[in-house]
Amino acid sequence: MSIIKAVHLRKRFIVKKKEPGLKGALKGIFAPKKIIINALDDVSFSMKKGEIIGLIGPNGAGKSTTIKILTGILQPLSGEVEVMGLNPQKKRAEVVSRIGVVFGQRSQLYWDIRLGESFELFRRIYRIPDEEYNANLELMDSLLGIRRLIDIPVRQLSLGQRMRGEIVSAVLHSPDILFLDEPTIGLDIQAKRNIRKFIREINQKKKTTIILTTHDLGDVQELCPRLVVINKGKIIEDGALDAIVHRLxxxxxxxxxxxxxxxxxxxxxxxxxxxxxxxxxxxxxxxxxxxxxxxxxxxxxxxxxxxxxxxxxxxxxxxxxxxxx
Amino acid sequence: MRCAVQSWFEYPLEMLCWIIFIPLYSFGGLLLLKVISTQFSEIGGWTFHGLAFFYGLGIVTHGLHVIFFFAVWHTNYMVLNGEFDRILLYPMNPFFMFIIQSFNIAGYIDITPGIIIFTYACLKLNLDWNAVAILKLIAVLIGGTLIRTGIFMIAGAIGFFRDTRNAVTNFMVDFLAYNTTAFPLNIYPYGIQVILTFLIPVGFINTYPAQDFMGMDNTFSIPINLSLCTLLVGIAFFLLAYGFFRFGLKHYKSTGS
Structure with missing residues (x-):
């Protein structure tokens, strides 16, 4: 029984090509040159409960698009998606209440107020029972030392501290699946190590299924027994890390x-x-x-x-x- | 909601600027009406106090709109920046989340001069505030707020389909929502009145309700009570705009990362 299933996913973006200079800009208004980009071109894969996969590929390969379709943010052009047996586009609210998502390049915390206030907000949005909320916060404190940061306004946190906050806010409601889109981007070695440790622990303790996209191969090497490599919208490798390395x-x-x-x-x-x-x-x-x-x-x-x-x-x-x- | 309030208090200087300039702007508009009505004695059958009633109603609905629905002013900005990613990840109605995130305490600054002007006009006009009149007023306030919100929602949701910048659409929409409610509709040519009644129903925000309270005739001799009309038009227009917003959200493209 797979917890995530994607079958023949396709997604296209239409990009207007702009030519340089003022002349190009004018031309772009009256006769725009449109290019179709196949962001995902027949992507299929599945995951079992409790698995960690590393989704890697160069910039623009389709990693984030894949995650956005699996989490119901984007509609695929064609193909089928099932997350915990549900279609994330049709049953969006139900699916997102059971997943956690961290976009490393985008914050879901409230910039101007103390970190704990954002957590409180998520507690209400996800209707997390007090016991579960406190237990999760306790666990997060032991893994990421989050209580020390809770009274600081988010804009005054360092990137590493903020990322810890982002991750905690994504797991407060005990999600079954955790999507981590470049969670270690821009972090120093110590911060990276903390986050890797967290990923390992939450996978073992709570059997959370984890999809991780990253450009840091150290992340993959330490965390992901299975690797899915995507390039130009196609999955080009899917298998055990060792086997892929050995073969290639x-x-x-x-x-x-x-x-x-x-x-x-x-x-x-x-x-x-x-x-x-x-x-x-x-x-x-x-x-x-x-x-x-x-x-x-x-x-x-x-x-x-x-x-x-x-x-x-x-x-x-x-x-x-x-x-x- | 509390978060939005707290964010606001983090920047006291900005707040001070709004507190000074928005009322200035509102009272300035009233002054203009005063000048016009004393110069021309009356325009389109409106007395100065009638105009103040009309104008105050317009500002109050504008204030309610910016308190509760300020988010719709930023729709295309949020689309361009991929901010809907976050909203779509919450297990709640995305429009509700979108609205609640920018609950706007500054709207009180917008609404206060409106309430002052409106109350002043009511006192001068000696209107009979029986139960029916109060219910009518509530209907008009809800309807007017929904119409204003609907206009901004539709303009903003265009951003889901085309890359637009806020400045352009907001200028257009602000022109529509503000300037067309600064003077009563019946001073405009017939064609414009048709557009501003049936296509973009700004006439129902304050012209028609004020005419109803004043017991004046309207251009189109609409058979139903005009205040009730405002509520019905408001709900219908808002639902239409909401449908368009949901349709747009399905075309949401996010951003690269």
Whole structure:
């Protein structure tokens, strides 16, 4: 039973193309050039309860559009959406009462008043029972230290503090699903770490299903066993993080420190990628070359002082994907 | 609602400016009517006190409109900035959330001169305030407020379909809602009266109700009681505008992020 189901989603935006200069501006008024952008082009995926997925992709790929359709803000052009068995466009109020949403680039807190006042407002809007409200606030205090911030006007909070406030306000009503759209954007390492810890804890303690979009691959690496990669409105990868990385960036790199390099060293299926005065880098694919045999062959020809094998990381894999798109 | 009130008190200087200038503007309009009516003795069958009644009613409905429905002034701004994202995420009627978020305490500054002018006119006119008259007045206030709100709602909701800037539409709409209620409709040419009665029903905000209270004739000899008419037209026009707003919300495009 999936908690989120999206089938063949399509969404188009019409953008008026403006030409530069005054002449272009005038032309734009009388004969606007319209371009249709396929923001989502046949997007399908589903999620199980309690899952965390990382939705990643370059700017303008369709991540936010996907979230906005799943949360009922936007109407899809075609396709079907089900969130907890309900259509978020038709049963909007019912769906949104059971989800929490944080847009990292947009605040849902009231700018001029103290943070706690916004929480009180959400308590009334969502009709949260006192017990649940207090318990959630307690939990949030232990995870994010929110009580220290509660009397400060939102505009005086730092970005990291405000983001904590945003996140708390999205989970006060114990949502079943939490949508986090770039929650770590612009935050320092400590603040990022806090938020990651929070995401992990709330997923474990409350079995909250979480969709996370981010440009920070550290977020993905630490939090998301499953990755959905979207580019130009299409889902191009969907699966376990390790498998995606392995498939897209199968090359490992062996780095050798030696007294005297051998520039013409060859070994089947391997490639010398760089060679300096006393260092060599050789890339190889672990499917058809074993590292120990490669090292053995090398040590027969040069004296190895030190070596290290660099595993491919998610950055390499993502670069690969974005490059293709 | 309390939040909106608290936000307002965070900026006392701004509040002071409004407190000084809005009443000046309102009383200035009254002064203009005074000058006109003393220069020309009467216009379109209106005495100065009749005009004050008419003008006061216009300001009171304007005040009620800006107290309760100020949000509709910002519809297209909010569309352009993707602010409806947030509103659509609350488990409540989006129009209600939209309205309640900018409950506008400053509206009291708008309404107070209106109440003063209106009360002054009532005292001078020696109107008989029986139960029927009071009910009529309530109907007129509700109707007039709804008509004003409807006009701004429709203009604002155009922003869901086209990118528009507030300045332009609000200028147009303000012209409509303010200037057309600053002078009684029957001083305008017939064609304009038709438009401002049947197409954009601003005539029902204050011209027709004032004529009803004054016992004057109206241009179109509308058979139903004019005050009751205002309420009915107000409700109908508001519902029409609400339908348009909901229709617009379905076309909401949000913004990139």
């Amino acid at each position: 960036a199968p090359e490992r790199i062996l780095q050798i420190d030696t007294d005297k390099v051998k520039k013409d060293f060859t070994y089947p299926h391997c490639k010398m990628i760089k060679c300096e005065e006393n260092k060599m880098w050789i890339s190889f694919n672990r499917e058809n070359v074993s590292a120990s045999k490669l090292i053995a062959a090398l040590s027969a020809e040069v004296r190895i002082n030190d070596l290290q094998v660099k595993e491919p990381d998610i950055e390499d894999a993502i670069e690969q994907i974005y490059g293709e798109g």
